[in-house]
Amino acid sequence: MLPDGSFGRQWLVVAGDQVTILREDGRTTFPLRELKEPKAEPVVGGGILTAKHNGRPVELVHYTNSRSGKFSEAAKLLEKWSRGEEAEWEGKEEERCPKCGFPLEPGTKVCPVCTPKRRTLVRLAGYLKPYWPQAIGLSLLAILNTALGLLPPYLNKPLMDEVLAPKGHVAPLRERLKLLGILVIILALSRVLMAAVGAAQGWLSAWLGNRITHDIRSRLYHHLQYLSLSFYDRRQMGTVISRINQDTGQLQRFLVWSVQDLIVDSLLLLGIGVVLFWMNWKLALWVLVPAPLVTFVAQAFWHKLRLYMHRFFYRWSRLNALLSETLSGLKIVRAFAQEPREVSKFTKRSWELAYTGVQVERAWALAFSGTSLLIMLGTILVWYVGGRQVLFERISLGTLMAFLMYVGMFYAPMRALSWLVNWCSRSLTAAERVFEILDTRPEVEDAEDAVPMPRIEGRIEFRDVSFGYEKNKPVLKEVNLEVRPGEMIGLVGHSGAGKTTTINLICRFYDVDSGEILVDGVPLRKIRLQDLRRQIGIVPQDTFLFSGTIAENISYAKPDATREEIIRAAKIANAHDFILRKPDGYDTVIGEGGQGLSSGEKQRIAIARAVLHNPRILILDEATSQVDVETERQIQEAIGRLVKGRTTIAIAHRLSTLKNADRLVVLKEGRVVEVGTHDELMEKKGEFYRLVQTYREVSKVRAVER
Amino acid sequence: MHFWHGGRPPGGAPKPGPSIPLPKELSTEFRVLKPEALRFFREGGSLGLEVDGKIYENVKVVPLFPLSDDEGWISVIDEDGREIGIVERLRSLEPESQRALREELRKRYVVPRILKVRSCREHFGLVEWEVETDRGPRRFLTRNLRETAQRMGVRLMFSDVDGNRYDVPDLRALDPKSRALIERYS
DSSP, X not given: OOTTSSOOOEEEEEETXXXXXXXXXXXXXXXXXXXXXXXXXXXXXXXXXXXXXXXXEEEEEEEEGGGHHHHHHHHHHHHHHHTTOOOOOOOOXXXXXXXXXXXXXXXXXXXXXXXXXXXXXXXXXXXXXXXXXXXXXXXXXXXXXXXXXXXXHHTHHHIIIIIISOOSSOXXXXXXXXXXXXXXXXXXXXXXXXXXXXXXXXXXXHHHHHHHHHHHHHHHHHHHHXXXXXXXXXXXXXXXXXXXXXXXXXXXXXXXXXXXXXXXXXXXXXXXXXXXXXXXXXXXXXXXXXXXXXXXXXXXXXXXXXXXXXXXXXXXXXXXXXXXXXXXXXXXXXXXXXHHHHHHHHHHHHHHHHHHXXXXXXXXXXXXXXXXXXXXXXXXXXXXXXXXXXXXXXSOHHHHHHHXXXXXXXXXXHHHHHHHHHHHHHHHHHHHHHHHHHHOOOSSOOOTTOBOOSSOOOOEEEEEEXXXXXXXXXXXXXXXXXXXXXXXXXXXXXXXXXXXXXXXXXXXXXXXXXXXEEETXXXXXXBOHHHHHHTEEEEOXXXXXXXXXXXXXXTTTOTTOOHHHHHXXXXXTTOHHHHXXXXXXXXXXXXXXXTTSOHHHHHHHHHHHHHHHOOSEEEEEOOOSOOOHHHHHHHHHHHHHHTTTSEEEEEOOSHHHHHHOSEEEEXXXXXXXXXXXXXXXXXXXXXXXHHHHHHHHHHHHHHHXX | OOOOSSSOOXXXXXXXXXXXOOOXXXXXXXXXXXXXXXXXXXXXXXXXXXXXXXXXXXXXXXXXXXXXXXXXXXXXXXTTSOEEEEEEEGGGSOXXXXXXXXXXXXXXXXXXBEEEEEEEEEETTEEEEEEEETTEEEEEEEXXXXXXXXXXXXXXXXXXXXXXXXXXXXXXXXXXXXXXXXXXXX
């Protein structure tokens, strides 16, 4: 990037005590020690490395986002060097494929561009291993099916030459009738056998394909459950869900149908080819004339068809999106009287879909007729050439009839194969996407020497903790904090100050970038994750309840809880009295996300859930949502009972929580600015005092509005 | 499709819980009523309770786990909506008390159990059922069960168009014909 904002190259060189910025048309040099406060300042679409020179800000280098990781590291280094400290380049080399430069997912070395399709196929075949007897059975059935399919046309030859239109020596009628009977029986038998083999083959291949897809899907889901949360931060939930649904679905279709077709069609093609050449190789050569044309035309149409199909599915999903959006926003549409607009919007998209549908069908029809015509060309050629040979008595009529039937069978698998190849490559892409997730290692993992911790006392220490969801944008900066066992800490601060991040780090949803968090004196990284999470309880801000009964939701962390335990927990959470007023008491089914419950009720069920979980460390993310005064009192009471005897970290919004907390920690822009009791901080008249003042003013306004 | 925000659930009329006033003080203590220290009695149309010599009149009873355990966990509530305590097992009560309590429960928790499906006819999106229940024969209309019924393992619960609820505690326990009829519409 150049200083004027256009693309170009620049280099930042630090040599000795000189900092030089090299451009293609010149250079600027600063003495290293005169540069103060170097900073990598993010802008939209890139960043600027700035510093102060003689007290005045200077812009050193402009860069695009692709280099932002490097320059934020550079800024840190410059700062240390300018103070005369020793420091080394710690930044990770950017993870790009060494071969093609495609950026790699952190933690994987698999480049999606360079991975050969064959490797994916081999890996897919690996899933076949547990079922090898079935797989072999399936292959045998396919071979048998092909062989049986080759028999009926050949029966034409004796039928013509010996029974219907014999030449030369003619057997008596009785003999010919007998032979006819035998031929008919053979034909019938082979057809019956083929049907049986075909059914068995279809059943077995469906069994196998579904089994393997199930294996992959379960493994994928299992993996997703254990992947770090940061994996989900980088992705939209929808794309992850579509990977489970669509990609495995595509894999299933591929494994169940395409693989089978691929095998059968290849065998058939090979078998017929061999038979044709064996019967009459001169005539067989004529058959091959349209073969390349068929493949070529099928390929050409496939590209067009794929384009239309993509467009069709895209429009289809857009229509669906519109439908669900407007129907769920029906009230708003009504309220603003926008029905005509929504109707016309829908009609337009529906027409687009219909139009694309026509295009798809037209392409199909053309492709089908086109290839059919070419195939007929082969037959026509054989008619003429073969017919002449029969007339000159070089081959028998039976041979020609059998030959013609084989030719008819020859092109169908050829046409299918040329499409199947494309289809397969798409399915393999789906397989690659699935494998890509399976290859992603969880960033937060148990250390090799992780120690078990059956009972946590509840002492938490933050030592110089820095962390950012994106490496160059720290959210927490050198946070130091000590929480005593059983203490209740209230985290206070504006939104974006780092409260939720602090909590995420204690739960080890993410690993710190630098510094250390210790629980009972043991670094968090060294504690077995299962032990840690089992003893941390969370009452989240947006209460998430699973679909199921109230009792099931309360006992989520302890599925074997007795009814007495559940009722006790509900009573502590002030939830019992409203639960018994529900139609089915504790057996009342609540929908996904807690439909049918008010937000106050949901919160209290979440508290009951935490009570039953009985954690040593409790995390409270107080809901900001407005509940009435009485409900708030009930919730506060419940929380008061819940926090007894546990280390509690609460993100506090309500003044009542702030008063209950033993100490308050005030966060501002990722740093701890004040720590103390409520009264101490109020006397100090610092940051906390200002926060409380604002809060009070807002409450006053609210009180007036009510 | 969940686009009824706050409106009626698709099963029909809403199904409210028992209407008991919320008490001023919520009950936080888990108190089990000891069977030997209590006596339920009927007094006119209502239920009374004597526990440790203290008499409560006009008490309300609520089954806390009506679906997973209909033989126990009955919450007993006084006139002000305060919970007096919980009866853990119905069968542990004196026969007289037990009878009085069961009678009250039958009136308070009306969810007929379907024992047999006699016939089932579909017209215009509604299904007309003719069934035998533990409370006698009944004929009712439902919408498509696929959208309104709740399936919990082998249990099936659904509401008719008027909001009455019906319970099939164990689908497998029904006779084959009834089962086939229910499966067809759910």
